[in-house]
Amino acid sequence: MRVFRCTSAQLLALLNREVAHTRVLRRYLHDGRLRVSNMFQPMSTRQGKVTGSKGKELTCKSQRLMLQTGLIRQAHPGTFHLMAPALRAVEKLVRLVDQEMASIGGQKVEMPTLTPGDLWKATDRWDTMGTELFKLQDRHKADYCLGPTHEEAVTEIVAAQSNLSYKQLPIKVYQITRKFRDERRPRFGLLRGREFLMKDLYTFDTSEETACDTYEGVGQAYSRVFNRLGLDYVRVEADPGDIGGSLSHEYHLPADIGEDQLLVCAKCSFGANKEAMAEDQTSCPSCSGPLSLTQGIEVGHTFYLGTKYSSVFNASFLNNKGQPQLCEMGCYGLGMTRILAAALEVLSLDDQIRWPGVIAPYQVYIIPPKKGSKEESASQLAEELCDIIPQQLPHLRGEILLDDRSHMTIGKRLKDANVLGYPYVIVVGKQALESDQKFELIQQTEQQTQTHHVSRTELLQLLSKSVTI
Amino acid sequence: MRVFRCTSAQLLALLNREVAHTRVLRRYLHDGRLRVSNMFQPMSTRQGKVTGSKGKELTCKSQRLMLQTGLIRQAHPGTFHLMAPALRAVEKLVRLVDQEMASIGGQKVEMPTLTPGDLWKATDRWDTMGTELFKLQDRHKADYCLGPTHEEAVTEIVAAQSNLSYKQLPIKVYQITRKFRDERRPRFGLLRGREFLMKDLYTFDTSEETACDTYEGVGQAYSRVFNRLGLDYVRVEADPGDIGGSLSHEYHLPADIGEDQLLVCAKCSFGANKEAMAEDQTSCPSCSGPLSLTQGIEVGHTFYLGTKYSSVFNASFLNNKGQPQLCEMGCYGLGMTRILAAALEVLSLDDQIRWPGVIAPYQVYIIPPKKGSKEESASQLAEELCDIIPQQLPHLRGEILLDDRSHMTIGKRLKDANVLGYPYVIVVGKQALESDQKFELIQQTEQQTQTHHVSRTELLQLLSKSVTI
Numbered sequence: 001m002r003v004f005r006c007t008s009a010q011l012l013a014l015l016n017r018e019v020a021h022t023r024v025l026r027r028y029l030h031d032g033r034l035r036v037s038n039m040f041q042p043m044s045t046r047q048g049k050v051t052g053s054k055g056k057e058l059t060c061k062s063q064r065l066m067l068q069t070g071l072i073r074q075a076h077p078g079t080f081h082l083m084a085p086a087l088r089a090v091e092k093l094v095r096l097v098d099q100e101m102a103s104i105g106g107q108k109v110e111m112p113t114l115t116p117g118d119l120w121k122a123t124d125r126w127d128t129m130g131t132e133l134f135k136l137q138d139r140h141k142a143d144y145c146l147g148p149t150h151e152e153a154v155t156e157i158v159a160a161q162s163n164l165s166y167k168q169l170p171i172k173v174y175q176i177t178r179k180f181r182d183e184r185r186p187r188f189g190l191l192r193g194r195e196f197l198m199k200d201l202y203t204f205d206t207s208e209e210t211a212c213d214t215y216e217g218v219g220q221a222y223s224r225v226f227n228r229l230g231l232d233y234v235r236v237e238a239d240p241g242d243i244g245g246s247l248s249h250e251y252h253l254p255a256d257i258g259e260d261q262l263l264v265c266a267k268c269s270f271g272a273n274k275e276a277m278a279e280d281q282t283s284c285p286s287c288s289g290p291l292s293l294t295q296g297i298e299v300g301h302t303f304y305l306g307t308k309y310s311s312v313f314n315a316s317f318l319n320n321k322g323q324p325q326l327c328e329m330g331c332y333g334l335g336m337t338r339i340l341a342a343a344l345e346v347l348s349l350d351d352q353i354r355w356p357g358v359i360a361p362y363q364v365y366i367i368p369p370k371k372g373s374k375e376e377s378a379s380q381l382a383e384e385l386c387d388i389i390p391q392q393l394p395h396l397r398g399e400i401l402l403d404d405r406s407h408m409t410i411g412k413r414l415k416d417a418n419v420l421g422y423p424y425v426i427v428v429g430k431q432a433l434e435s436d437q438k439f440e441l442i443q444q445t446e447q448q449t450q451t452h453h454v455s456r457t458e459l460l461q462l463l464s465k466s467v468t469i
Numbered sequence: 470m471r472v473f474r475c476t477s478a479q480l481l482a483l484l485n486r487e488v489a490h491t492r493v494l495r496r497y498l499h500d501g502r503l504r505v506s507n508m509f510q511p512m513s514t515r516q517g518k519v520t521g522s523k524g525k526e527l528t529c530k531s532q533r534l535m536l537q538t539g540l541i542r543q544a545h546p547g548t549f550h551l552m553a554p555a556l557r558a559v560e561k562l563v564r565l566v567d568q569e570m571a572s573i574g575g576q577k578v579e580m581p582t583l584t585p586g587d588l589w590k591a592t593d594r595w596d597t598m599g600t601e602l603f604k605l606q607d608r609h610k611a612d613y614c615l616g617p618t619h620e621e622a623v624t625e626i627v628a629a630q631s632n633l634s635y636k637q638l639p640i641k642v643y644q645i646t647r648k649f650r651d652e653r654r655p656r657f658g659l660l661r662g663r664e665f666l667m668k669d670l671y672t673f674d675t676s677e678e679t680a681c682d683t684y685e686g687v688g689q690a691y692s693r694v695f696n697r698l699g700l701d702y703v704r705v706e707a708d709p710g711d712i713g714g715s716l717s718h719e720y721h722l723p724a725d726i727g728e729d730q731l732l733v734c735a736k737c738s739f740g741a742n743k744e745a746m747a748e749d750q751t752s753c754p755s756c757s758g759p760l761s762l763t764q765g766i767e768v769g770h771t772f773y774l775g776t777k778y779s780s781v782f783n784a785s786f787l788n789n790k791g792q793p794q795l796c797e798m799g800c801y802g803l804g805m806t807r808i809l810a811a812a813l814e815v816l817s818l819d820d821q822i823r824w825p826g827v828i829a830p831y832q833v834y835i836i837p838p839k840k841g842s843k844e845e846s847a848s849q850l851a852e853e854l855c856d857i858i859p860q861q862l863p864h865l866r867g868e869i870l871l872d873d874r875s876h877m878t879i880g881k882r883l884k885d886a887n888v889l890g891y892p893y894v895i896v897v898g899k900q901a902l903e904s905d906q907k908f909e910l911i912q913q914t915e916q917q918t919q920t921h922h923v924s925r926t927e928l929l930q931l932l933s934k935s936v937t938i
Contacts, residue, residue, distance in 0.1 A: 037636070037637070039576065040576055040637070040640045040642055042629075042630050073626060073629075075581050075584075075622065076581070076583070076585050079581035079583050081578060081579065081580050081581070081622075081626060082578060083578055084576040084577055084642070087578055087579050088577075105507060107509055107553040108553055108556055108557075109550060109551060109556055110550065110551040110559075111550050112544050112545070112548035112549065112550070112664045113582070113615075113647060113649075113664060114545070114548050114603075114649070114663065114664050115544075116544070116545050131608045134583075134605060134607070135605070136603060136604070136605035136615075138603070138651050138663075139600045139651050139653065146582075146605075153544065153550075157542060157550060160511075160542075161511050167506070168506070168509070171509045173509055173553070177647075178582060178646075178647070180582075180583070182607050182608050184608065194583065194607075195581050195582060195583050
């Protein structure tokens, strides 16, 4: 008989497979309830210290709150780990943007991060983007950059379709992928990182006229995105900068820490980035009204590119006379991780996070009574709520978090719940045991914190108004 | 009055805003039906040529089919664009894996691609991984690699939690992100690329015993993933290789083009990668039965790591005596884009794609009659089906594709539908206009292609069996 090479762990695994199997079943076939004690989200609010952030760098409210609540963790200057609840919010934002892109006929694709240097040399951006491009070489010494944007790559795909007919246009392809930019001064957490999630849409049209229609349609989709998030935004004329093209708008969330200076008309809807205006412009070029200066965090940018890229790569289509003609292009960005951080920046209180409701990581946070307290028996009611709510309100499936740290007082856990800022907090206390059963429901929005003492029916009624995605 | 700098396009946009608005509404507020003519998925089956693939390199069935049908497009050797339907399949696979990770308590996070060189130097992998690591420097000449795997990064996160209690373990965090590997010989399309989507789970346990339970639980989750995809797989003992640790298994799809040699027992469930066996092993070490050799495509890998990484970074917890103790770790990979390509490799016919049903980009493909044909009026019935099916069967919302290229014969479009391999093809032909109304429903699975002539009720009955995610 042969000897089989086998480590102690392997032996253990072989021998104990049956025993282990039983234990595994016990451990994994859980009841589907999400418990705070099982979450790996290291909060450091009580210690009062923020891990992962060097003292020297500039910080802001959203960065501080996101670090304190363990939503993000700095990996290196300008790069961050997204912990589970933050990623849930990002994934919800992705779904929301996917819906709005689908509504304008956008098709979702993914292009590689590793972008061949040759493509960027063809448009001169290999040099003009300078030190902001992360450059590297593969084992064959071929040049690559980590795509900060993908005009070159997408234009090459379209250029390769030699028989593209005008009937197939407009083409609208977008991706939601990580982008890279070697920022000189990364700061403000996810607001200006070196690796970030961006939605980039590229459009190819037959004429300047239809390209303007497309441009307008994307703008409307962007409005819907910000409206659904409940965010006030400003759309301003912008300087096309490195990307090029002749028409460009930025989307900003007004905020003190915003790095852009915006001139906004008090009378009409005109607005412009100060960079895009003449130095001495003081009145609105549209209605001559007074312009006021405000700071903004840029969360989106749209460009009408014309044939700047299609001419380099010869991205053309056959027009209705069968003749080749260059595509009229547009490109459209939304900073996904930046929208999340900017939203928390503008919505949050000083020491409590507030979310755009629809993308809050969880909608409902349930606090059962303390272990050993007089009302301890109400904890079963709390557990039941975890099942009843999604049964009655299917849109809340997976949206309910049970704070099972029952060694802590309700008060301490409520403090955490306030800091985490999930839209609905339910406290199951002694009133839940009384004949006139009541639950405490705390609605946390940016504007106000409302407390209701409600019956189970009223509770479900109030929760039914929550919007999820 | 001041002059506002304004290009012709800007002027056009300003003047025509109202006109454009109307056109935009007309263009974008569409009926929600997905039409083949609007899809940017350049098929090259009819020209018989495969774009984007250099003639010299090795190719395989899945790569050829995916290129021909425009599911992928080569960007550079070893990197690929995922076009819209391919990305839809990947996103479905992600949802399926998310569900199975949630079922074992996995929490989804995201770690940066840019991984500090210092972390990799701490475990010596900066050197031992050699030329397969993509390395780069930032503007400050700091070293980074593009993460091919994240043991170092995740261990550092856990190590930073100084007060981790044994009650908080096991920790199970995973991500589904792009990984990078500078392959010497990228080949077979998505099967061996330089940039690929991987699910990597990392677990932290209090003891070898509980770590083995966790290991077993992940194995069961992997079984469920492959079972739900309808894929035959082999689980074999493996050589831990670079990653380290003492217990390791690989998950393979048996296939001729597989690059691994597997020894599988005909009598019991034993299997091993030939690399992990003694040179002269010919009989099963478990039951002494005969071992047979088979080729496999590796789609998953699990490792019990022990304290190999936790000891380097001092990732410890406080045990029930309040003393610090090193975490027992495991890591678990699933090659997401590789699973997709390997599934198509093993399920597809020579010239027709077949999908794991649950992750097919679209479930239903509807072909209306040719324009100008006698049965042309049936095209309205086809359009109606696009609305009726999702109304009656909500799980098919967004799953129905209408091949509106009505200048083509039904036969030509049916040929495309066969090549694309979506599970259900509905032909709305002349029988749909007869008093005894019938639709042709073609069910396309790996095993067979079944054609049914059915009434609308029977059609919905058959479609109700489709499984989506």
